[in-house]
Amino acid sequence: MTSLSPTADRNPFAAALERLPFLPALLILVVLVVLNGWFEPNSLSYRAITGLVSTYLALMMLAIAQTYVVMAGDIDLSVGATLSLVNVVVIVLMERWGGGGGMVLLACFVGILTGLACGLINGLVVAALRLQAIVATFATSIFFTGVALYVLPVAGTPAPAAFWRTYGGRILEIPFVFWVVAALALLLVLLVRTRLTLQLLAVGDDAQGAFQSGLPVAAIRIKGYVLCGLFAALAALCITGDTASGDPLVGGKMTLYSVAAVVLGGSALSGGKGTVVGSLVGALIIGLINSLVFFVGTPSEWQNLVQGLAILIALMAGVFVGRRVGQ
Amino acid sequence: MSIDTSAAGVSGNRSGSAVIEFVRKPLVVALVLIVALLALGEALSPGFASLQQILRLSIVAALLGIVAAGQNLVILGGREGIDLSVGGVVSLSAIIAGNLMMGQNGGILPAVLVCLATGALFGLANGLGVTLLRIPPLVMTLGMLGVLQGLLVVIRQGIPSGRAAPALSQFVSQPFLLGLPGIIWLWLAIGLLMAFLLKRTVFGYRVYAIGSNEQAAYMAGVPVRTIRVALFMLSGMFAALAGICLLGYSGSSFANVGETYMLPSIIAVVLGGTPLAGGRGGYTGTMAGAMLLVVLQSILTTINIDESGRQMIFGATLLVLMLFYGRAKAMRG
Numbered sequence: 001m002t003s004l005s006p007t008a009d010r011n012p013f014a015a016a017l018e019r020l021p022f023l024p025a026l027l028i029l030v031v032l033v034v035l036n037g038w039f040e041p042n043s044l045s046y047r048a049i050t051g052l053v054s055t056y057l058a059l060m061m062l063a064i065a066q067t068y069v070v071m072a073g074d075i076d077l078s079v080g081a082t083l084s085l086v087n088v089v090v091i092v093l094m095e096r097w098g099g100g101g102g103m104v105l106l107a108c109f110v111g112i113l114t115g116l117a118c119g120l121i122n123g124l125v126v127a128a129l130r131l132q133a134i135v136a137t138f139a140t141s142i143f144f145t146g147v148a149l150y151v152l153p154v155a156g157t158p159a160p161a162a163f164w165r166t167y168g169g170r171i172l173e174i175p176f177v178f179w180v181v182a183a184l185a186l187l188l189v190l191l192v193r194t195r196l197t198l199q200l201l202a203v204g205d206d207a208q209g210a211f212q213s214g215l216p217v218a219a220i221r222i223k224g225y226v227l228c229g230l231f232a233a234l235a236a237l238c239i240t241g242d243t244a245s246g247d248p249l250v251g252g253k254m255t256l257y258s259v260a261a262v263v264l265g266g267s268a269l270s271g272g273k274g275t276v277v278g279s280l281v282g283a284l285i286i287g288l289i290n291s292l293v294f295f296v297g298t299p300s301e302w303q304n305l306v307q308g309l310a311i312l313i314a315l316m317a318g319v320f321v322g323r324r325v326g327q
Numbered sequence: 328m329s330i331d332t333s334a335a336g337v338s339g340n341r342s343g344s345a346v347i348e349f350v351r352k353p354l355v356v357a358l359v360l361i362v363a364l365l366a367l368g369e370a371l372s373p374g375f376a377s378l379q380q381i382l383r384l385s386i387v388a389a390l391l392g393i394v395a396a397g398q399n400l401v402i403l404g405g406r407e408g409i410d411l412s413v414g415g416v417v418s419l420s421a422i423i424a425g426n427l428m429m430g431q432n433g434g435i436l437p438a439v440l441v442c443l444a445t446g447a448l449f450g451l452a453n454g455l456g457v458t459l460l461r462i463p464p465l466v467m468t469l470g471m472l473g474v475l476q477g478l479l480v481v482i483r484q485g486i487p488s489g490r491a492a493p494a495l496s497q498f499v500s501q502p503f504l505l506g507l508p509g510i511i512w513l514w515l516a517i518g519l520l521m522a523f524l525l526k527r528t529v530f531g532y533r534v535y536a537i538g539s540n541e542q543a544a545y546m547a548g549v550p551v552r553t554i555r556v557a558l559f560m561l562s563g564m565f566a567a568l569a570g571i572c573l574l575g576y577s578g579s580s581f582a583n584v585g586e587t588y589m590l591p592s593i594i595a596v597v598l599g600g601t602p603l604a605g606g607r608g609g610y611t612g613t614m615a616g617a618m619l620l621v622v623l624q625s626i627l628t629t630i631n632i633d634e635s636g637r638q639m640i641f642g643a644t645l646l647v648l649m650l651f652y653g654r655a656k657a658m659r660g
Contacts (some may be wrong), residue, residue: 130655135597138590146638178424212657256469263466301484305477312470319462
């Protein structure tokens with residue numbers, strides 16, 4: 001909307017911020033990296049960073065998932081439940097089919113299909129049936145959790161060694177998770193080049209206007225949810241690699257973190273403004289806040305409170321600065 | 328209940344559509360569904376709809392309904408109003424009240440005062456963040472929820488979970504007047520108060536005004552910010568009150584009891600006919616919505632299926648129920 005106003009008379013930082021809304025988040029990220037290095041020099045070692053990435057890769061994926069619906073002005077409170085469902089489906093299938101390499105891949109493929117199906121259901125419910133996204137995806141999250149509990153009633157079934165050894169291992173001396181990050185970056189670059197990202201942003205900015213200029217608004221929103229399901233499934237594969245076991249409730253707590261990561265990344269929940277890079281940065285901010293709170297020696301019972309306060313302040317600062325400079 | 332009764336009046340000349348208007352009213356839908364579910368429950372397991380059982384369900388519904396009162400106010404105020412921090416306030420209030428009472432009736436008054444003040448304080452913080460810093464309510468209250476959850480961990484480390492005063496437990500679960508427990512009377516009083524507040528006071532009109540068109544309300548001289556802060560404070564206070572009642576219901580507070588109230592309180596509001604966009608609706612419907620949710624959940628626990636099936640049916644039923652309420656308008660060119 002503001003892009004229509006002349007940019008010549010505004011300061012260059014504001015113009016940069018408009019094109020790259022995740023700049024404040026990047027700044028916070030750099031500060032956090034420096035602070036982490038200050039309090040615990042080892043936290044910047046290759047090994048520690050590998051550990052950080054493999055722990056928070058799932059949240060990064062889930063934040064990306066959330067971004068695609070937020071772009072269109074929607075929200076998905078079922079990403080955590082979708083993640084849990086895919087996690088147990090993959091675990092159970094790998095156990096049933098034996099832990100062989102081909103079977104593991106096939107199980108992962110079925111897991112991704114499950115995620116896509118969850119996304120499609122959400123999309124149909126929100127965009128085709130026109131229910132309110134917050135409450136409708138909460139309802140589907142209850143449903144998905146039910147299905148997950150049906151697939152695996154109690155947490156515990158272990159993943160086959162082939163799976164978690166790969167996730168925690170190395171290929172050509174480079175940790176597997178970095179290969180995943182590289183593949184993810186490539187996938188995101190490809191997605192940015194598609195028309196879909198622009199269409200999602202157009203719908204989020206002004207759904208009525210997008211409709212009147214001939215965009216199939218409902219279909220675009222459904223595609224956003226399907227993409228969200230895809231990345232939630234990928235997040236589930238990461239969680240499965242990290243925890244090496246199945247848990248029908250593993251993703252429950254992650255939903256709200258994914259929303260926080262998206263907002264930290266400079267996306268507007270009202271839609272029309274958002275970048276997946278920002279959400280990646282947002283997820284890393286949450287990870288680094290958690291590790292920083294640990295490194296400065298906060299007593300264990302105080303850690304959650306300090307984390308909560310730090311995330312609240314980062315959220316407020318991000319929204320506040322983003323708007324002040326953007327004006 | 329619903330402020331747009333004028334629509335029914337306009338179409339009154341065609342009696343058929345007036346009937347349809349009436350039947351489509353969220354309150355009517357919710358009440359019919361409650362009765363139908365009670366009948367279904369009675370058929371599935373005799374005794375489900377006994378007076379005793381309905382009273383028990385009403386107590387559970389009252390707890391949810393009190394939280395939903397605050398949620399309803401915040402949502403009515405519009406601008407994507409929502410309060411995700413209510414669950415945290417409920418838990419915090421329950422543990423504070425338990426420790427101030429320690430099983431003594433003399434502790435009730437200080438507990439109520441301290442808890443309401445705490446709830447108001449967190450509501451004030453939410454409200455200031457939303458108005459002064461213009462943080463979207465969902466983001467602000469989500470962050471506040473994280474703070475509250477952290478605070479609960481700290482508090483639980485140092486102090487015991489506390490015990491409800493006998494008089495409070497009695498108030499919540501024993502007959503108080505005309506055979507009804509005190510909490511039901513409290514809930515009904517809140518219902519009357521909310522109806523009066525929203526439909527008969529300047530404050531109420533202003534809430535609807537800022538909810539339906541904030542800009543116009545501001546131009547007309549409505550103190551938009553003050554009202555919005557007040558709504559968040561009321562939401563915190565209702566959540567705190569529910570926390571005290573919850574303590575009375577369960578006897579002692581335990582970890583994150585309130586968390587289960589966060590999203591259900593929003594669902595109760597939506598099932599009661601208040602759209603999340605705000606500016607329309609009211610609390611009477613929300614009360615029915617809370618009762619509907621509780622009856623539905625209760626029916627699922629009586630039928631003999633395992634947890635997974637229950638959750639699947641619950642989620643699917645919620646989706647079907649939502650089809651009755653506030654669907655967005657189809658796009659027209």
